[in-house]
Amino acid sequence: xxxxxxxxxxxxxxxxxxxxxxxxxxxxxxxxxxxxxxxxxxxxxxxxxxxxxxxxxxxxxxxxxxxxxxxxxxxxxxxxxxxxxxxxxxxxxxxxxxxxxxxxxxxxxxxxxxxxxxxxxxxxxxxxxxxxxxxxxxxxxxxxxxxxxxxxxxxxxxxxxxx
Amino acid sequence: xxxxxxxxxxxxxxxxxxxxxxxxxxxxxxxxxxxxxxxxxxxxxxxxxxxxxxxxxxxxxxxxxxxxxxxxxxxxxxxxxxxxxxxxxxxxxxxxxxxxxxxxxxxxxxxxxxxxxxxxxxxxxxxxxxxxxxxxxxxxxxxxxxxxxxxxxxxxxxxxxxxxxxxxxxxxxxxxxxxxxxxxxxxxxxxxxxxxxxxxxxxxxxxxxxxxxxxxxxxxxxxxxxxxxxxxxxxxxxxxxxxxxxxxxxxxxxxxxxxxxxxxxxxxxxxxxxxxxxxxxxxxxxxxxxxxxxxxxxxxxxxxxxxxxxxxxxxxxxxxxxxxxxxx
Numbered sequence: 001x002x003x004x005x006x007x008x009x010x011x012x013x014x015x016x017x018x019x020x021x022x023x024x025x026x027x028x029x030x031x032x033x034x035x036x037x038x039x040x041x042x043x044x045x046x047x048x049x050x051x052x053x054x055x056x057x058x059x060x061x062x063x064x065x066x067x068x069x070x071x072x073x074x075x076x077x078x079x080x081x082x083x084x085x086x087x088x089x090x091x092x093x094x095x096x097x098x099x100x101x102x103x104x105x106x107x108x109x110x111x112x113x114x115x116x117x118x119x120x121x122x123x124x125x126x127x128x129x130x131x132x133x134x135x136x137x138x139x140x141x142x143x144x145x146x147x148x149x150x151x152x153x154x155x156x157x158x159x160x161x162x163x
Numbered sequence: 164x165x166x167x168x169x170x171x172x173x174x175x176x177x178x179x180x181x182x183x184x185x186x187x188x189x190x191x192x193x194x195x196x197x198x199x200x201x202x203x204x205x206x207x208x209x210x211x212x213x214x215x216x217x218x219x220x221x222x223x224x225x226x227x228x229x230x231x232x233x234x235x236x237x238x239x240x241x242x243x244x245x246x247x248x249x250x251x252x253x254x255x256x257x258x259x260x261x262x263x264x265x266x267x268x269x270x271x272x273x274x275x276x277x278x279x280x281x282x283x284x285x286x287x288x289x290x291x292x293x294x295x296x297x298x299x300x301x302x303x304x305x306x307x308x309x310x311x312x313x314x315x316x317x318x319x320x321x322x323x324x325x326x327x328x329x330x331x332x333x334x335x336x337x338x339x340x341x342x343x344x345x346x347x348x349x350x351x352x353x354x355x356x357x358x359x360x361x362x363x364x365x366x367x368x369x370x371x372x373x374x375x376x377x378x379x380x381x382x383x384x385x386x387x388x389x390x391x392x393x394x395x396x397x398x399x400x401x402x403x404x405x406x407x408x409x410x411x412x413x414x415x416x417x418x419x420x421x422x423x424x425x426x427x428x429x430x431x432x433x434x435x436x437x438x439x440x441x442x443x444x445x446x447x448x449x450x451x452x453x454x455x456x457x458x459x460x461x462x463x464x465x466x467x468x469x470x471x472x473x474x475x476x477x478x479x480x481x482x483x484x485x486x487x488x489x490x491x
Contacts, residue, residue, distance in 0.1 A: 082411055084404045084434060113410070115403040124403035126411070154399045156408075159324070159418055159433040159441075 018061035087153035107140035170245035177469035200227035272299035329446030367396035
């Protein structure tokens with residue numbers, strides 16, 4: 001994430017401490033003074049790992065410290081599930097099906113394999129979905145269930161790990 | 164212990180043969196098939212009866228019917244293995260009630276009565292002080308009821324996952340292994356005698372759902388019905404779908420699952436890792452029980468077959484003799 005903070009003593013520590021408070025692990029801190037920047041602020045980029053579901057808490061703590069978050073970079077999507085869909089996948093607007101997942105903001109279709117035997121025959125596709133958390137994945141699968149029902153597609157879900 | 168046998172199809176024949184062959188101390192005193200019956204309080208000559216059935220299609224006298232036997236014959240245990248009616252459970256429910264009312268134990272392989280009237284029949288048996296046992300209704304030879312009752316006694320059963328229909332498992336195995344289409348695999352299953360002429364019950368997951376209902380009622384006494392099961396069959400699967408699963412080190416199997424904490428009760432084709440214990444070949448059945456102490460236990464075995472199903476029934480008969488010995 002890219003942070004903007006006051007260029008005064010103790011500010012960097014103030015920005016870093018909440019990360020350890022929420023159990024995060026700092027991988028890199030990039031701290032550069034840019035000459036064209038108004039001279040009372042400092043830009044810092046931090047690469048970090050966070051346990052699942054702690055990002056909201058960290059954002060809140062940083063705001064309390066008066067640190068402005070300019071940008072939260074690529075959040076790695078940690079959960080991956082593969083489903084198979086069978087039916088008239090193209091004719092029922094595949095891009096809409098994919099978009100229903102991608103537009104959630106918390107899950108995305110990361111891979112799609114299709115096999116189309118002949119025109120008018122049902123095709124089969126394998127769709128890999130990534131999501132940030134287990135709950136988000138469950139929500140994404142729920143969306144696919146709804147879409148499959150609407151479009152009369154057969155959705156084959158993975159058998160969850162027994163736990 | 165005297166046994167009245169209702170039904171002389173594949174399962175009934177298996178029971179009769181094993182009782183005749185093994186020295187278990189059982190005497191069959193009455194037998195009925197769909198068109199005839201015979202009674203002999205001194206014990207029926209089983210090999211002669213089976214030979215007659217084979218030759219004439221009748222096991223006895225057309226003047227003696229199944230209801231006559233249930234009501235009047237001299238027996239300790241009614242072994243009810245007549246064909247299943249999944250919609251009404253009749254006439255089997257009536258036979259079972261009549262036997263229980265006479266304070267006779269009942270052992271059945273018949274899914275209809277147990278899935279439709281499990282609670283009522285169990286309560287009735289309890290009131291009459293007799294046993295109602297139905298090991299053979301779920302997963303054929305796999306002793307799942309005995310495991311739940313004894314081996315896992317004291318455990319809380321948190322959920323279960325099973326491959327409970329051998330026909331579907333055979334079709335899916337063949338589609339995965341040989342790249343057959345659904346129709347080709349079904350045709351082959353029919354030729355092998357694994358699928359009925361009308362495969363609807365099997366391929367649309369109804370049979371697996373009925374077994375799931377029996378398990379759920381037995382374990383959690385929750386009164387769920389067939390209509391409560393969310394059900395998807397395998398008849399719309401494509402060979403491509405299996406290939407797409409295969410590319411990921413997975414396959415597709417029809418899985419019945421019940422997880423009360425998540426309100427899940429469903430039968431559906433699922434993507435499953437090929438090295439998962441529930442991925443069994445051919446007509447085999449498999450069942451994973453998730454419990455609080457033992458964690459996961461998976462049982463694998465034959466889900467159908469004449470002698471295989473007789474194994475479950477004989478297990479129930481021996482259980483009854485052991486627990487009600489003086490009377491039975």
